[in-house]
Amino acid sequence: MEKTQNNKAWFLVLPVLVIVAFSAVLPLMTVVNYSMNDTFGQNEFFWNGLGWFEEMITSDRMHDALGRQVLFSVIILVIEVPLGIFIALNMPKKGFWASFCLVLMALPLLIPFNVVGTIWQIFGRVDIGLLGHGLAAIGIDYNYTNDPFDAWITIIVMDVWHWTSLVALLCYAGLQSIPQAYYQAARIDQASRWSVFRFIELPKMAGVLLIAVLLRFMDSFMIYTEPFVVTGGGPGNSTTFLSIDLVKMAVGQFDLGPAAAFSLMYFLVILLVSWVFYTVMTSLDKAETK
Amino acid sequence: MAQITLSKLAHSYAANPTAESDYALKEMDHVWQDGGAYALLGSSGCGKTTLLNIISGLVRPSYGRVLFGDLDVTDQETAARNIAQVFQFPVVYDTMTVRENLSFPLRNRGMDAAYIAARVNQIAQMIGMEDILNRKARGLTADAKQKISLGRGMVREDVNAILFDEPLTVIDPHMKWELRTQLKQLHREFGHTMIYVTHDQTEALTFADKVVVMYDGRVVQMGTPEELFETPAHTFVGYFIGSPGMNLLDAKVTGSVAHLQGAEIALGAGYGAVAGRTQIGIRPEYCLLTDGAGLPVTIRRIEDVGRHRIIRADLFGQPFNVIAPEGMAIGADMTRVAFAPGKINVYADDWRVAGGAI
Known part of the structure; x- marks a missing residue:
C-alpha cells in the first residue's frame, strides 16, 4: 500500500511540544544558563564555561552530601522493601479487616510532607515530645538535635513510617492478582511456605516490586522537606542531604x-541510577524468558 | 493407592445453610474403586469442582466423611493426603525450568536425586518435552504450560489418586486427543485411581470406565458409558449424554402402554400406575422415519453432520429429534416416526422407573 505523505500531521504534536517546552525545557535551560555563567544580579552575566562544574565535582562539600544521600537511600530501601513485602503477606485478604488495613496503611501516605516532618519534630523532642520524653524517662540518652546518630535514626524511622505503606500496598496489589489455583497447586505439590513465597509470590510480585523500588529510590534520593523540618540538616552537617x-x-x-x-x-x-535500576531489572526478566 | 469412600458427604459455601438450594453438594454416599478411571460429567456449576476439591482436601466438607481405604482423611491437610491434581488453567512455577517444575513435587518429598532425574525424563518423554527441559517455563505457550501441569500431576508414582479438573480446556483439539490417549495409557500402566472432571461428553466417555453424571449438586448416575446411553437414570443424563440428547415426551403411562395425545405406544415392559410428572424417553438413534407405521411428525429441518443426519421435527407440538443413517433416502411422504421396541425409558418426576414383566 502507498504510504500517505502528509507532514501537516506534525502540527498535531505542537500543543504537547509547547506545554513541555514551558514546563520542562525552558526552566531546565535557565538552569543550564546559570551553570555556565557567573552573575552578580541586575541580569548581568559573565561567561564561566565549565568552571562551576569543575569546582563542584571536586568539592568535598558535594562529596559528603552525596555520600550521606547514598547511605540514606540504601538504608531506606533495605528496610522498607522487605518490611513492605512482609506486611503485604500478612495483611488480611478479604472482609472488613482487609479494608480496614488498607485505609490504615494509606493514612501516612495522605499526610503532607512538612506535616510529617512537624509531627516527628515534636514527637521526638525531649522536653514535650511523647517519644523523646518517653525515651528519656526510661533512661535512654536520646536527643536528635545534638547527636548525629539519633538524628539519623529519627529521620530513618520517620521515612519508614511514612513510606513503607507504599511498598506494602503495591505488593498487596501484586499478591491479590495471583489466582487461587497457584496456592492450591502448591498445596498439592507439598510445597513449603518458603517455596510458595520464593516460587509463586515473589515472581508474581516482581513487576510491582520493580516500580516500588524505583519510586522509593527516587523519592528517598530527592528527600528534602521532612529532614529539613526535623533537623534542618544538622546537627552540624550530619543530615544535610543533597537537596538540603x-x-x-x-x-x-x-x-x-x-x-x-x-x-x-x-x-x-538520579537519571543514571534509575536507568541502571530499570535496565538491570528488565534484562533479568528477559534472561529468564529465554 | 486406595479406594475412596464418600460417606454422607454434603457441602455448602454458606455459613448457615437452611434450604436445600444452599448446598453446592447434596448429601451423597459413593465408593470410588481403587484403580478406576472415572469421569465426572456435568454442566457448569453442578458441583463437580467442589467434589474434586473435597477429595483433594482443598475444601473441607460441611458434613460427612472422606475415607481413603479405611483411613478417615476428612481433617487431613492436602499435603498429607498425597494426591495429585491438575487444574483447568495451567499452573507453572514461572521462574523454574521445565525440569525443575516437573521435579518439584518429588523434591518436596525428599526423593533420591537419581530417581528424580530418571522419573522426570520419563514424564518429559511422555508429554513430549525432552528437548526443552532446561528452558524457563515462563516464556512457553499456554498448552505447553498445561502439559507441564499434567506432567507434574503424574510425576509421583505413589499418589492415592490423580484428579483432573477440565485439564484440556486450553489445549488444541489434536493435542487433546493425543494427551487423552496418553492419560489412558498411563492409567493402564500404573493403575492409579483417576478422576477426570469435564463437561465434554466425548472426553468423559472415551476416558473413563465409569462415568459419574452430576446435576444440581447431586450424583444422578454412576455407570458405564453404555448404561448411561441405554438406561439413563435421570432425564438430565438422557438429555446431557448423546448428541442430540434423548427425546423426552410428556405422556400418561398405564401398564405397558404410554398414552400420548390419544396415540398409544407399546413400552415393552410393565409399569403399573406411575405417579408424578410422567415422561417417556427415547434416543434419536432408536427412532425410525417411515412412510407408514408410527406417529405423525412435522419435519422442520434436516442437518447433515457427516456420518448421519439429524432430523429436527415436532411430535404433537413437542420438539423431537431423529437420527437417520447416511444414505437413507428421506422422501416427502416420510412423515411418521416409529420407535424401536424395548428402547423406551419411563421417567416419573425426572427419575427413571424400572419396568417389570408385562
Whole structure:
C-alpha cells in the first residue's frame, strides 16, 4: 500500500511540544544558563564555561552530601522493601479487616510532607515530645538535635513510617492478582511456605516490586522537606542531604552558578541510577524468558 | 493407592445453610474403586469442582466423611493426603525450568536425586518435552504450560489418586486427543485411581470406565458409558449424554402402554400406575422415519453432520429429534416416526422407573 505523505500531521504534536517546552525545557535551560555563567544580579552575566562544574565535582562539600544521600537511600530501601513485602503477606485478604488495613496503611501516605516532618519534630523532642520524653524517662540518652546518630535514626524511622505503606500496598496489589489455583497447586505439590513465597509470590510480585523500588529510590534520593523540618540538616552537617545542601547554596548563600551546576549533576545522577535500576531489572526478566 | 469412600458427604459455601438450594453438594454416599478411571460429567456449576476439591482436601466438607481405604482423611491437610491434581488453567512455577517444575513435587518429598532425574525424563518423554527441559517455563505457550501441569500431576508414582479438573480446556483439539490417549495409557500402566472432571461428553466417555453424571449438586448416575446411553437414570443424563440428547415426551403411562395425545405406544415392559410428572424417553438413534407405521411428525429441518443426519421435527407440538443413517433416502411422504421396541425409558418426576414383566 502507498504510504500517505502528509507532514501537516506534525502540527498535531505542537500543543504537547509547547506545554513541555514551558514546563520542562525552558526552566531546565535557565538552569543550564546559570551553570555556565557567573552573575552578580541586575541580569548581568559573565561567561564561566565549565568552571562551576569543575569546582563542584571536586568539592568535598558535594562529596559528603552525596555520600550521606547514598547511605540514606540504601538504608531506606533495605528496610522498607522487605518490611513492605512482609506486611503485604500478612495483611488480611478479604472482609472488613482487609479494608480496614488498607485505609490504615494509606493514612501516612495522605499526610503532607512538612506535616510529617512537624509531627516527628515534636514527637521526638525531649522536653514535650511523647517519644523523646518517653525515651528519656526510661533512661535512654536520646536527643536528635545534638547527636548525629539519633538524628539519623529519627529521620530513618520517620521515612519508614511514612513510606513503607507504599511498598506494602503495591505488593498487596501484586499478591491479590495471583489466582487461587497457584496456592492450591502448591498445596498439592507439598510445597513449603518458603517455596510458595520464593516460587509463586515473589515472581508474581516482581513487576510491582520493580516500580516500588524505583519510586522509593527516587523519592528517598530527592528527600528534602521532612529532614529539613526535623533537623534542618544538622546537627552540624550530619543530615544535610543533597537537596538540603542545594537549597542552602542557592537560596541561603545565593551562589546561583555553583548551585545550578550542582543541580544539573544531581539530576543526571538520579537519571543514571534509575536507568541502571530499570535496565538491570528488565534484562533479568528477559534472561529468564529465554 | 486406595479406594475412596464418600460417606454422607454434603457441602455448602454458606455459613448457615437452611434450604436445600444452599448446598453446592447434596448429601451423597459413593465408593470410588481403587484403580478406576472415572469421569465426572456435568454442566457448569453442578458441583463437580467442589467434589474434586473435597477429595483433594482443598475444601473441607460441611458434613460427612472422606475415607481413603479405611483411613478417615476428612481433617487431613492436602499435603498429607498425597494426591495429585491438575487444574483447568495451567499452573507453572514461572521462574523454574521445565525440569525443575516437573521435579518439584518429588523434591518436596525428599526423593533420591537419581530417581528424580530418571522419573522426570520419563514424564518429559511422555508429554513430549525432552528437548526443552532446561528452558524457563515462563516464556512457553499456554498448552505447553498445561502439559507441564499434567506432567507434574503424574510425576509421583505413589499418589492415592490423580484428579483432573477440565485439564484440556486450553489445549488444541489434536493435542487433546493425543494427551487423552496418553492419560489412558498411563492409567493402564500404573493403575492409579483417576478422576477426570469435564463437561465434554466425548472426553468423559472415551476416558473413563465409569462415568459419574452430576446435576444440581447431586450424583444422578454412576455407570458405564453404555448404561448411561441405554438406561439413563435421570432425564438430565438422557438429555446431557448423546448428541442430540434423548427425546423426552410428556405422556400418561398405564401398564405397558404410554398414552400420548390419544396415540398409544407399546413400552415393552410393565409399569403399573406411575405417579408424578410422567415422561417417556427415547434416543434419536432408536427412532425410525417411515412412510407408514408410527406417529405423525412435522419435519422442520434436516442437518447433515457427516456420518448421519439429524432430523429436527415436532411430535404433537413437542420438539423431537431423529437420527437417520447416511444414505437413507428421506422422501416427502416420510412423515411418521416409529420407535424401536424395548428402547423406551419411563421417567416419573425426572427419575427413571424400572419396568417389570408385562
